[in-house]
Amino acid sequence: MTNIYCVGRNYALHAKELQNDIPTAPFLFLKPTHALVCGDDREIVLPGGKGDLHYEAELVIHIGKEYEKGMTVDEVVDQMTIGIDFTLRDVQTECKKQGKPWLQAKGFKNSALVGSFIPFPGEEECKKTFFSLEKNDQTVQNGCIKNMIFTLQEIIDFTGLHYGIGRGDLIFTGTPEGVGAVQNGDTLRLFWGDQELGSSHVRVKGE
Template sequence: MSSIRNIYCVGRNYVLHAKELNNEVPTSPFLFSKPTHALVEADGSHIELPADRGSVHFETELVIRIGRPYEKGITVDELVDGLAIGIDFTLRDVQNEMKKKSYPWLLAKGFPNSALVSKFIAFPGFEACKAKDFALVKNGVEAQLGNIKQMLFDLQTIVDFCALHFGLGEGDIIYTGTPEGVGPVNDGDHMSLHWDGQIVGECTVQLT
């Protein structure tokens, strides 16, 4: 995890998720970032999340890792070397207040341990990814199920947009958006992250 540099996140990249939160569906990629202090590995241990700032929501996402410097015209298959499943933990009450005031989301998105990520596996290629689902199972019950075929903006569009507006290089990771089904976590919740039916990461939430 120490080799990870920038953490980019794509918001509202699944239509049904945008609608479930009563958000407008974007017409171009909508991105924000998290500090590296937010990053934590889903290695089976407890992770601490704040208990005193309102509701904490899970947002399960496919995460890609950039393996080389971006060059104009490069394809996703040439650029990406790893894939993981992650959770963009969000302070939902805080975010709603930020949105009302037209403030940035950093307070709601950038707190420690808010960027949970499984182990990375070799990127199988863009087309192969579309044949596999990712999921979150919470306390033994499937809470979210997604497939990148449902994305508004595909992986190529996302990496090109990131590179143009922010820069993109080796060690950067991108949370590519969450499908519908987001919801609150409670103290003691067990979360397991699945890729193609296999568990690739898990943790237990500890609200403190």
């Protein structure tokens, strides 16, 4: 069964835009497998009536073999894509205030959107390419993993040593600044450089 790990606050400017402290170690949370949905131009249904619903575009890596201490990220990761970590922002804010886990804000169905997977070129090559998210044909996020607080290698080592990583696991590696609201009827497109890896059409249920 695939684990869906997500790294929070991995870009300094994103942490600042949400007025969060910058972490000193990778900050991880999980999404259920039922959260996973393919961005293959399908309509996806997301929850309404719960306050702001935000997109968070990020690089997603696919684990090709079980992690053992000392392995490099280039040995462990075989594929990658761009994905969206959908977040019920108002719900998340309330969870933070009450000291509760983020599951209600991050783990709902279709909250882990992924584009088509492509071969992983290696961490250093990935640092040379920007990824982006378009909403209704306007670029709303643009980022590069060279700006992450924790590198892919640091994420792999931390996750593997503390929780374990196996074949088929996914890791959402964090979102850059520019997160914002998703509305009913929005079309979202995911790009790796100039290559479109996925798209989806949003239907917000309950609006």
